[in-house]
Amino acid sequence: DQQVKQNSPSLSVQEGRISILNCDYTNSMFDYFLWYKKYPAEGPTFLISISSIKDKNEDGRFTVFLNKSAKHLSLHIVPSQPGDSAVYFCAASDSQGGSEKLVFGKGTKLTVNP
Amino acid sequence: TAGITQAPTSQILAAGRSMTLRCTQDMRHNAMYWYRQDLGLGLRLIHYSNTAGTTGKGEVPDGYSVSRANTDDFPLTLASAVPSQTSVYFCASSDWAGSSYNEQFFGPGTRLTVL
Numbered sequence: 001d002q003q004v005k006q007n008s009p010s011l012s013v014q015e016g017r018i019s020i021l022n023c024d025y026t027n028s029m030f031d032y033f034l035w036y037k038k039y040p041a042e043g044p045t046f047l048i049s050i051s052s053i054k055d056k057n058e059d060g061r062f063t064v065f066l067n068k069s070a071k072h073l074s075l076h077i078v079p080s081q082p083g084d085s086a087v088y089f090c091a092a093s094d095s096q097g098g099s100e101k102l103v104f105g106k107g108t109k110l111t112v113n114p
Numbered sequence: 115t116a117g118i119t120q121a122p123t124s125q126i127l128a129a130g131r132s133m134t135l136r137c138t139q140d141m142r143h144n145a146m147y148w149y150r151q152d153l154g155l156g157l158r159l160i161h162y163s164n165t166a167g168t169t170g171k172g173e174v175p176d177g178y179s180v181s182r183a184n185t186d187d188f189p190l191t192l193a194s195a196v197p198s199q200t201s202v203y204f205c206a207s208s209d210w211a212g213s214s215y216n217e218q219f220f221g222p223g224t225r226l227t228v229l
Contacts, residue, residue, distance in 0.1 A: 032215040043118075043204050045220070051215070099210065100218065101172065102218060
């Protein structure tokens, strides 16, 4: 059973508009959530994270929102830029599980059109 | 700073042959990980190591083995490759403190094709 779900395989937005990427999880033990960005032929790079004690974390154009009751998080990119075009992975971890193992979603491919 | 290096960049391997994917980090991170990325499946954890001398199984460990003789190196071995092991393999590391979370840093990946 997939514990971290990204139900939208792809998303296309216009430059300057908002991009919203969604992620759902099922394991209530997850208490730390991360977003990674991946360009083709490169490794994923860390983008932003949020602890379960918060409901929002902001870093420049990127904001992550966490709704624990709904087991849902989202990544907002405002304004979107063509360089943001990449695959975005949501990941979750149980920090009390004895390691920093991550469970990843399948990813959402974001295309920002000029 | 090199960060994490992986070798080889890509490899074509005959089924039944063995191969070791190499991973080295220079950040002195205590924890290291191996993931595979398959189209439509995201990244899945194969094995991990919280510290030198210890290893653990991830979500898809069958057919793979790892060792962690020192802090910097975390090789992944396929003893007898099968076509279903065709994938892109990513090594990662983190500065695991046991009580707080630190993000993982990823290498550039190894593309492996098993024929």
